[in-house]
Amino acid sequence: MNSSPSAVSTLSRKTSHADLFDQTALSTLAERLVEAAKRAGADAADAIAVRGVSQGVEVRDGRVEESERSEGDDVGLRVLVGRRQAVVSTNDIGGDGAARLAERAVAMARVAPEDKYVGLADAALLAHSFPDLDLLDPEIPTVAELERRAQEAEAAGLAVKGVTKSGGASASAGIGGMVLVTSSGFHGSYLRSSQGISMTAISGEGTSMERDYDYTSAPHAADLEKPERVGRRAGERTVGVQVPVAPPANEPFREVPRVTV
Numbered sequence: 001m002n003s004s005p006s007a008v009s010t011l012s013r014k015t016s017h018a019d020l021f022d023q024t025a026l027s028t029l030a031e032r033l034v035e036a037a038k039r040a041g042a043d044a045a046d047a048i049a050v051r052g053v054s055q056g057v058e059v060r061d062g063r064v065e066e067s068e069r070s071e072g073d074d075v076g077l078r079v080l081v082g083r084r085q086a087v088v089s090t091n092d093i094g095g096d097g098a099a100r101l102a103e104r105a106v107a108m109a110r111v112a113p114e115d116k117y118v119g120l121a122d123a124a125l126l127a128h129s130f131p132d133l134d135l136l137d138p139e140i141p142t143v144a145e146l147e148r149r150a151q152e153a154e155a156a157g158l159a160v161k162g163v164t165k166s167g168g169a170s171a172s173a174g175i176g177g178m179v180l181v182t183s184s185g186f187h188g189s190y191l192r193s194s195q196g197i198s199m200t201a202i203s204g205e206g207t208s209m210e211r212d213y214d215y216t217s218a219p220h221a222a223d224l225e226k227p228e229r230v231g232r233r234a235g236e237r238t239v240g241v242q243v244p245v246a247p248p249a250n251e252p253f254r255e256v257p258r259v260t261v
Helices: 017-021 024-039 097-110 143-158 227-240
Strands: 044-060 063-081 084-090 163-182 187-203 210-218
Touching (some): 024 097, 024 163, 024 187, 084 097
Antiparallel strands (some): 044 163, 063 084
């Protein structure tokens, strides 16, 4: 069982579910970076703050093979001094970190070559209202639920006649958010969830073994295909794969498209 948190930041220590949906800290940090850039001598600036949390489970032969969780906060700052610009990023803003980052960015911009195309968008072109794109599922699946999804997908794949073993199945879920703040008055943000299920099946023995897979992914759990369907389709695709042979010279290659609905 593995856990792979990102470098420790002031935003992501012990992130709770409530923290995931509250972007106040990200907004405050982005605003603080823009203000620090202006104090450091920038004529204009924009800052982006990103948060991502994900967890996933992989199973093989009915048993959990790996369980992983990751959290990460990253910030980026762009400063403009005249027609010169510089971009810096970090995942650790603590103490006077914002001021030091802004000072470093301004110093870099002052020695950068001029670019007549750099600049922020005109304030009259900025959006101030945003449609609801329904990108967020507020129900975060538990590790036990992810294990269930992966195990059901694997069991369905192994039940297909001709499948000899499992290449593994997985289920994952995550939430990511972003805040963008500019010195010209723009403030935008969004949150998006993602969930997925996949399964890899193996057929045949020895040098005649073949493998194929199937998956489903969507922002909302309700829009995912059933784990059983994912596993069964992976098994059927694997069994249907023929031993590779060289095609006739006059026969073009055919590509099988895969589209997730």
